[in-house]
Amino acid sequence: MLQLAQRLAAFFAPMAVFSAFFPIGPAPLPAPKPVVASDLPPAAPGLAHSMLAATPALPAALLPGRQAALSAQQGMIHALDNMPQQLAQLPDRPFWIDGAGPQLRGTLVAQTERLDLYVGVSTFSEQEIASMSGHIEQILRDDEAWFGTRLGHRISLGFFRPSAAEIKGVRGLAYTDAARAEVYFAQGESLDRALVVAAHxxxxxxxxxxxxxxxxxxxxxxxxxxxxxxxxxxxxxxxxGASTWKQRGRQLRDAGIPLRLLTAEDYGANNAYEMWTSFVQYLLLQYGWEKFDQLYSSSSGRAPGSADYEGVLGKPLDQLADDWRAWLDS
Structure with missing residues (x-):
């Protein structure tokens, strides 16, 4: 059985080709403050449907079904201290999915319960990625427990040199309609950072x-x-170097980054991602998961601001942004 890993990296991609990509890794800032429970959003609700289409391990065995979800949740609470008391309840479903994900270039070095891991040239060694296969599967489980949604099909995850990226300078690409994702790091770069990109x-x-x-x-x-x-x-x-996304929003503001959601990418891809995440955390705290899911689903395109904020939440985006900026100081 795999061991639980400790619970808990811009611009947007053309929709016809892939769904998202990852910028250069974030730079560290000052040491984090303690997590405040009120800064954390409510637990994500588990969804019962399936779409067909660095971190040391904690000493706890991963068990099947809801018991696994509960065990994972307890580990997350232990790791984060002030996590919400109720975390997502994942639907009962076996972890192992038969078959294979799409074939990628490079060498298939490991197959976990739901991930096929590939390695190209001039990046991490095949042995490095193969030895981390259990940890990478655990990253998937951590993401699932945090979000309350379980992956229902196999995907292929490839590690390649930066020059192999379809878009110059990006660190990761998710081809969600093709069940694959790619991470771009050179040999000798940080594997820990690469795994953050993989998690994203x-x-x-x-x-x-x-x-x-x-x-x-x-x-x-x-x-x-x-x-x-x-x-x-x-x-x-x-x-x-932050404990919560509220704190990270304050850090960006205090560093002189304008907190403007629609033009966030003008101030750097990483800053944009982190700014948007702080805003997402505010929305989850203020409106909850049901409204957030409705808001996400109301989007009319990749352009920032395309969701029907006023129709779903009762306020236009600019007013919500003002509320979020005020929340950062609350």
Whole structure:
């Protein structure tokens, strides 16, 4: 049995080709403050449907079904101290999925319960990725427990050199309509950071699982990238030296980054992702998962601001942004 790993990385991609990509990894900032329970959103509800279409391990065995979800949730609470007391209840479904994901270039080095892992040239060694296969499967489970949605099909995850990226300078791509994701790091770079990118790309596949391909492909980038980064959670926060996304929003503001959601990418891809994630956390706290899911599904395209904020939440985006900025100081 796999051991539980400790519970808890821009711009948007053309919809016809892939759904999302990951910018250069975030730079660390000052040491984090303690997590405040009121800063954390409510638990994500588990969904029973399936879309057909670095971190040391904790000493707890992963068990099947709801018992596994509960065990994972207890580990997350232990790791984060002030997590909500009720975490997502995942539907009963066996972890192992038969078959194989799509074939990628490079070498297939490991097959976990739901992930096929490939390695190209001039990146991490085949042995490095193969030895981390159980940990990478656990990253998927951590994302699932945090989001309350379980992946219902196999996906292929490839590790390749940066020059192999379809878009220059990106660190990860999620091809959600093709059941694959790719991470781009050179030999000798940080494997820990690469795994944060992998967690983010896996999160996009969970978005597709939860909302469906059509909705996920047209999702407002603020919600699409903000949610995937939120699902990645503490792994990303640790890289930027924050304990919560509320704190990270304050850090960005105090560093002189204008907190403007529609033009966030003008101030750097990482800043945009983190700004959007702080806003997503505010929405989850203020309005809850049912409204957030409705908002995400109301999106009319990848353009930031395309979701029907006023129709779903009763306020236009600019007013919600004002509320979010005020919340950062509350």
């Amino acid at each position: 790309e896996i999160a996009h596949h969970l978005e597709e699982e939860r909302y469906g391909t059509a909705v996920q492909k047209r999702a407002d980038t603020i919600l699409h990238e903000g949610l995937a980064t939120w699902i990645t959670g503490r792994r990303w926060l640790e890289l930027c």
